[in-house]
Amino acid sequence: xxxxxxxxxxxxxxxxxxxTLECSQTMGHDKMYWYQQDPxxxxxxxxxxxxxxxxxxxxxxxxxxxxxxxxxxxxxxxxSARPSHTSQYLCASSESGGDGYTFGSGTRxxxx
Amino acid sequence: QKEVEQNSGPLSVPEGAIASLNCTYSDRVSQSFxxxxxxxxxxxxxxxxxxxxxDKEDGRFTAQxxxxxxxxxxxxxxxxxxxxxxYLCAVDDKIIFGKGTRLHILP
Numbered sequence: 005x006x007x008x009x010x011x012x013x014x015x016x017x018x019x020x021x022x023x024t025l026e027c028s029q030t031m032g033h034d035k036m037y038w039y040q041q042d043p044x045x046x047x048x049x050x051x052x053x054x055x056x057x058x059x060x061x062x063x064x065x066x067x068x069x070x071x072x073x074x075x076x077x078x079x080x081x082x083x084s085a086r087p088s089h090t091s092q093y094l095c096a097s098s099e100s101g102g103d104g105y106t107f108g109s110g111t112r113x114x115x116x
Numbered sequence: 117q118k119e120v121e122q123n124s125g126p127l128s129v130p131e132g133a134i135a136s137l138n139c140t141y142s143d144r145v146s147q148s149f150x151x152x153x154x155x156x157x158x159x160x161x162x163x164x165x166x167x168x169x170x171d172k173e174d175g176r177f178t179a180q181x182x183x184x185x186x187x188x189x190x191x192x193x194x195x196x197x198x199x200x201x202x203y204l205c206a207v208d209d210k211i212i213f214g215k216g217t218r219l220h221i222l223p
Contacts, residue, residue: 046215047160047204094159104150104206107159 007031010095010108017085017115025080025111027095036078037105039094040064047094053078054100085115119143120207122214130222135192137217139205142186149181149188150206154216160204164190195221 008029017023029036037052049062053072067089068082078097082089092112096105119142129135137151148167152160166172166179166188178191188207192199200221205214 043157047213103165104152104162105160107161110159 008095008097008106008108010093010111012111013109014112015114017113019086019115021085023082023085023113025082025093025095025113027078027080027108028076029078029097029106029108030076031097031099031106032075033097033106034075034100035098036072037096037098038062038068038070038078038080039096040066041092041094041110043092051080085113087115089113090115120205120212120214122203122205122217124215125218126220127217128220128222129195131195131197133195135195135199135219135221137190137192137203137205137219138187139189139214140187141205141207141212143207144183144186146183146186146207148208149179151177151179151188151190152204152206152213154202154204156201192219197221197223 011026034055038050039047040050041047048064050064050066051062051070053059056072059070059072068080070080072078092110094110095108098105121140151164153163154160164177164179166181169181169183172179176193180189202216202218204216
C-alpha cells in the first residue's frame with residue numbers, strides 16, 4: 005500500500021506545454037525530494053524540501069520549479085516542456101532523522 | 117562534493133550463493149548509509165540501513181559498515197532469482213546515491 009502518490013503515472017505531451025507532476029504523501033514527512041532517472045541510469049536529484057515554504061535545487065541543473073505550500077504536497081512544474089525532459093521523475097519523502105526514503109511509483113514523461 | 121562509488125556490474129551469482137555488493141564514499145563525516153533495491157522499471161525500495169560500524173543483519177541481508185575505510189557493503193545469502201535487480205547505495209540524508217550495481221542471479 006503506497007503512502008506516497010504520484011500522478012500521472014504516464015504522460016505524453018507536446019513541446020512547449022506547461023506541465024505539473026503531482027506528489028503527495030500521507031506519512032507527515034518533513035522532507036521531500038524529486039529525482040530524475042533515465043532507463044538503466046543513475047538517480048539525479050533535481051529539487052528537495054525540508055519543510056513548508058522551503059525548497060532547494062539539487063545537483064542536476066533543471067528547468068523545473070517546485071513549491072511546498074503544504075507538508076503533504078510537493079508538485080513539480082515544467083513551464084515549457086522539451087524533448088530533453090523525457091525521463092522518469094521519482095518523488096520521495098523521509099522523516100527528519102528518519103530511516104531512509106519512501107519512493108513514489110514515478111511519472112514517466114515523454115515530450116514529443 | 118560528496119561521492120558514492122559502486123561497481124556497475126553486472127554481477128552474476130549462482131542461485132543459492134552469497135552475493136556481495138560494495139560501496140565506497142568520500143565524505144568522512146557521513147553518518148547514515150542505506151541500501152535500496154530497484155527492479156527494472158520500478159522505483160527504489162529501502163532494504164537496509166546502517167549507522168554504526170560493524171554488521172547489521174535482516175533475514176538474508178547483512179549490511180557491513182567500516183567508517184575508517186569508508187566503505188559499506190551488502191551481503192545477500194542464499195541468493196534467489198528474485199534478488200536480480202539493481203542495488204543502490206545511498207549516503208546520508210541528503211540524497212547521495214551511487215550509480216547502482218546490477219545483480220543477476222543465475223538459476
